[in-house]
Amino acid sequence: MGTLDIDFVRAQFPAFAEPSLQGQAFFENAGGSYTCKPVIDRLTRFYTQRKVQPYAPYDASRLAGEEMDEARTRLAAIMGVETDELSFGPSTTQNTYVLAQAFRQWMRPGDAIVVTNQDHEANSGPWRRLADDGIEVREWQIDPDSGSLNPQDLENLLDEKVRLVCFPHCSNVVGEINPVTEITAIAHAAGAFVCVDGVSYAPHGLPNIGDLGPDIYLFSAYKTYGPHQGCMVIRRSLGEMLPNQGHHFNGDSLYKRFTPAGPDHAQIAACAGLADYVELLCVHHGGPETGASAQGGFVHDLMRGHEVALLQPLLDAVKDRNTLRLLGPSDANRRAPTVALALNRAAEPVAAELAQHGVMAGGGDFYAVRPLTAMGVDAEQGVLRLSFTHYTSQQEIDQLLEALDSVL
Numbered sequence: 171m172g173t174l175d176i177d178f179v180r181a182q183f184p185a186f187a188e189p190s191l192q193g194q195a196f197f198e199n200a201g202g203s204y205t206c207k208p209v210i211d212r213l214t215r216f217y218t219q220r221k222v223q224p225y226a227p228y229d230a231s232r233l234a235g236e237e238m239d240e241a242r243t244r245l246a247a248i249m250g251v252e253t254d255e256l257s258f259g260p261s262t263t264q265n266t267y268v269l270a271q272a273f274r275q276w277m278r279p280g281d282a283i284v285v286t287n288q289d290h291e292a293n294s295g296p297w298r299r300l301a302d303d304g305i306e307v308r309e310w311q312i313d314p315d316s317g318s319l320n321p322q323d324l325e326n327l328l329d330e331k332v333r334l335v336c337f338p339h340c341s342n343v344v345g346e347i348n349p350v351t352e353i354t355a356i357a358h359a360a361g362a363f364v365c366v367d368g369v370s371y372a373p374h375g376l377p378n379i380g381d382l383g384p385d386i387y388l389f390s391a392y393k394t395y396g397p398h399q400g401c402m403v404i405r406r407s408l409g410e411m412l413p414n415q416g417h418h419f420n421g422d423s424l425y426k427r428f429t430p431a432g433p434d435h436a437q438i439a440a441c442a443g444l445a446d447y448v449e450l451l452c453v454h455h456g457g458p459e460t461g462a463s464a465q466g467g468f469v470h471d472l473m474r475g476h477e478v479a480l481l482q483p484l485l486d487a488v489k490d491r492n493t494l495r496l497l498g499p500s501d502a503n504r505r506a507p508t509v510a511l512a513l514n515r516a517a518e519p520v521a522a523e524l525a526q527h528g529v530m531a532g533g534g535d536f537y538a539v540r541p542l543t544a545m546g547v548d549a550e551q552g553v554l555r556l557s558f559t560h561y562t563s564q565q566e567i568d569q570l571l572e573a574l575d576s577v578l
């Protein structure tokens with residue numbers, strides 16, 4: 171695997187050339203990433219040249235519609251799924267909410283679902299509320315020390331009543347990468363579908379969802395260098411079976427069945443910029459010349475290689491400090507660069523101190539109250555979260571380590 175050309179990468183993000191951000195090292199990427207130039211360019215072009223009702227027979231409208239289609243076609247190809255299996259909604263939280271309504275109508279009292287206490291609330295609360303309609307909710311629990319989900323524990327929760335298993339590809343506080351393919355196989359063998367929250371994983375390389383195997387995979391484009399959209403892959407066999415949640419006359423379009431809101435035309439079109447960015451990185455680094463999913467895989471591995479190399483020294487610097495607790499694995503290969511630290515005091519003031527050192531980070535519960543509580547962390551005090559991505563430089567990591575030394 172090649173090495174990521176970090177200067178080239180950073181040149182694709184206008185934020186790094188922005189005078190007001192100079193000297194500021196950004197470590198709250200799990201909350202929302204910087205936006206890449208191809209996305210900003212497309213958004214600007216849409217708002218200046220194509221901001222009309224799309225899919226009508228005049229040029230501005232035709233181009234608007236074509237660009238929205240392009241976004242779905244190219245991103246779906248990168249992720250190894252069919253174009254109409256990808257849809258966009260306002261956010262991942264709203265997407266799970268709509269999906270839960272579809273399952274509410276499809277399931278029967280006495281049926282069961284499995285949720286975890288490792289998930290962000292977005293992939294937990296909407297499913298748990300199905301209990302109001304007589305659905306049995308079973309909780310797959312993390313180990314209180316490591317924060318890990320053990321697939322064997324899931325096997326013990328499954329039987330013929332379980333219709334759906336919801337879990338994260340990677341928690342936004344534990345950071346550990348869950349074996350999606352293995353978990354999916356276990357659920358499928360028991361006759362259940364799976365819904366994977368990929369929000370904390372996708373920023374570290376768009377996955378090949380076709381290869382991974384889940385029935386539903388969700389992520390948020392505003393954390394993957396794009397606009398504020400929730401992206402939702404629903405595989406055809408499940409999507410066509412669940413009751414349509416959109417307008418009745420749109421029920422035959424798979425990609426319209428679970429997005430009752432009117433689509434955000436400009437932002438969906440701008441998501442094609444994410445595909446531009448993947449292609450740009452692939453070509454620059456001498457990756458495959460054709461095949462969107464091969465290019466996506468190549469870029470995924472490039473990003474991951476860079477992140478793992480930068481992450482290990484950060485983990486080494488914090489894992490043995492006796493004034494804090496590192497949540498999740500201390501081996502960079504097993505986790506995303508989303509590093510939550512439980513301190514012996516409230517985390518937000520510490521984030522404020524880091525800001526004095528030019529480090530932008532956050533403190534709080536990050537809507538992960540359940541995993542924090544399950545691990546014995548006081549959610550009120552919260553955790554200090556340091557999260558980065560492939561565009562983070564060694565220099566920024568050094569700045570962070572120095573700031574941590576001074577603050578902790």
Ligand SMILES: Cc1ncc(COP(=O)(O)O)c(C=O)c1O
Nearest residue numbers: 261262263290292342369370390
């Ligand atoms: C792991 C995870 N899942 C889901 C969400 C919710 O995503 P959205 O803001 O698109 O609703 C977040 C947001 O922070 C998240 O970190």
